[in-house]
Amino acid sequence: xxxFPTVTFEPxxxxxxxxxxxxxxxxxxxxxxxxLDVQDKAFAQISKGESFGEQAFLxxxxxxASAQALDVVSCMQISSADANQLLAEASPLLVPVxxxxxxxxxxxxxxxxxxx
Numbered sequence: 001x002x003x004f005p006t007v008t009f010e011p012x013x014x015x016x017x018x019x020x021x022x023x024x025x026x027x028x029x030x031x032x033x034x035x036l037d038v039q040d041k042a043f044a045q046i047s048k049g050e051s052f053g054e055q056a057f058l059x060x061x062x063x064x065a066s067a068q069a070l071d072v073v074s075c076m077q078i079s080s081a082d083a084n085q086l087l088a089e090a091s092p093l094l095v096p097v098x099x100x101x102x103x104x105x106x107x108x109x110x111x112x113x114x115x116x
Contacts, residue, residue: 007077009069016053022061025053025083031073036066045070056080057087058099 018038035044055061
């Protein structure tokens with residue numbers, strides 16, 4: 001997985017916004033990323049070793065949340081096409097299982113988002 005580019009985000013920089021096309025998956029190498037609901041209310045913080053943007057695995061995936069750097073953040077960035085190729089090469093059985101897990105995670109994120 002070292003063949004993928006590393007991208008850096010500055011403190012306060014928006015990485016993506018809820019409703020955007022999900023075109024990249026990110027693995028945090030340094031820093032803290034804050035996840036925000038559609039009203040821009042924080043509901044989670046993730047850091048080194050964690051990933052976000054998994055909707056990139058779904059064909060036509062749309063961001064269900066926004067992501068913003070809290071400090072200087074470095075991430076390995078994997079395109080949607082590369083992510084899907086990795087998954088397909090691993091096992092055809094993994095594709096529907098992984099898609100089901102992503103949908104479950106999306107529902108979990110929706111439930112834990114702060115209510116208005």
